[in-house]
Amino acid sequence: MLLSVSTALIDRFFNRDERALARAISLVESGLRQGQQLLQTMRPHGGKAVIIGITGSPGSGKSTLTDRLIAVARERDKRVAVIAVDPTSPYSGGAILGDRIRMMRWHQDENVYIRSMATRGHLGGLAAATLQVVALLDAYGFDLIFIETVGVGQSEVDIVEVADSTVLVLTPGQGDGVQAFKAGIMEIADIFAINKFDLPGGPRLKREIQAVLELNQWTPGSWQPPISETIASQGQGISELYEHIEAHYRHLQSSGKLRQVKQQRARFEIAALITEEVRRKVHAREQGFIEAVLHGQMSLEEAVKELLRES
Ligand SMILES: Nc1nc2c(ncn2[C@@H]2O[C@H](COP(=O)(O)OP(=O)(O)OP(=O)(O)O)[C@@H](O)[C@H]2O)c(=O)[nH]1
Ligand SMILES: [Mg+2]
Structure with a gap:
């Protein structure tokens, strides 16, 4: 039997009942039909939140920032939500607990909502699930939604694909600048935060980043990523960073890029679901089909066509 979502839950959600939000998120995360229905009901009410990705190496200070x-x-x-994407990396074993304790002080504030996302068992993968949760938080009425995730590219949530603005957190003295440059992740930053500026090497890292940025050809009206110097543990440089985030959003609005970013997000979400669906189909195929491909009786192209044809 197909259960439909109760109207009571929807009413409570729109009355900003935090437990209804939590329930809605669980339903969406579970990948059940009900969750998708709910999302469909809520989605038209969103579109107003600013979505900010906070990324950087483990321990760089993302949660503190x-x-x-x-x-x-x-x-x-402003009303604020945070999604902390559970790091899969072994270094960050205690991170979630740390994040919880650090952010515990917001527990009593009904305008702050913090949620961590587990890395497994999501319809369409973690990235799609994260986006679906973002859509719910947006519809619920949060003004700002932060997504904290470790690393870029190799990470399960490609923050660039999902956020309006990406803050890349680097720290001095660990060759972070060089590594970021090598890994090709400099381009993803809309805003740089050199955190732990109290440690030696901050100015040098800043010069390195500037040198890389200068290699780019700036066309009039293009966005030049600003570099913030922060000491998150002491609360220094945070207002400036916040202002950079606001300025970037204004740039997206005035240049018309915001629309592109939102479209990109929808594309990503659709593609993630298709990928998952196709993967499921491939794994469900009988041995004969797979053997035919293995022994070259059926070309890869034919196999793909056949999989895509069946709905
Ligand atoms: N010296 C110094 N330490 C800092 C600063 N900001 C954060 N820290 C410390 O760095 C450690 C890691 O901070 P987190 O905020 O947990 O870092 P994170 O990037 O969220 O870590 P993961 O989620 O595990 O990747 C903590 O012990 C913080 O107190 C800073 O500006 N200066
Ligand atoms: Mg963290």
């Missing part, structure tokens, strides 16, 4: 950014946002009376 996010916590400080929440404080600035609350001073400005």
Whole structure:
């Protein structure tokens, strides 16, 4: 039997009942039909939130920065949600607990919502699930949604694909600048935050980033990524970082790029679901089909066509 979502849940959601939000998120995360129905009901009410990706290596201070950014946002009376994508990396074993404790102080504030996402068992993968949760948080009425995730490219959520603005957090003295350059992740930053500026090597890292940025050809009206110097643990440089985020959003609006970013997000979400669907189909195919491909009786192209044809 196909259960439909109760109208009571929807009413409570729109009345900003946090438990209804949590329930809605669980339903969406579960990948059940009900979750998708719910999402469909909520989605038209969204589209207003600013989505900010916070990324950088493990331990660079992303959670501490996010916590400080929440404080600035609350001073400005913004409603804030944070999605902490559970790191899969072995270094970050205790990170989730750390994040919880750090951000615990927001527990009593009904305008702050913090949620971590587990890395497994999502319809369409973690990236799609994260986006679906973002859509719910947006519809619920959060003004700012932060997504914290470790690394770029290799990570399960490609933050560039999903955020309006990406803040790349680098730290001095660990060759972070060089590594970021080598890994080709400099381009993903709309804003740089050199965190732990209290440690030696901050100015040097800043010069390295500037040198790389200068290699780019700037056309009039293009966005030049600003570099913030922050000491998140002491709350320094945070307002400036916040202002850079606001400025970038204004740039997206005035240049018409915001629309492109949103379209890109929808594309990503659709593609993630298709990928998952196709993967499921491939794994469900009988041995004969797979053997035919293996022994060259059926070309890869034919196999793909056949899989895509069946619905
Ligand atoms: N010296 C110094 N330490 C900092 C600064 N910001 C954060 N830290 C410390 O760095 C450690 C890691 O901070 P987190 O905010 O947990 O870093 P993270 O990037 O969220 O870490 P993961 O989620 O595990 O990748 C903590 O012990 C912080 O107190 C800073 O500006 N200076
Ligand atoms: Mg963290």
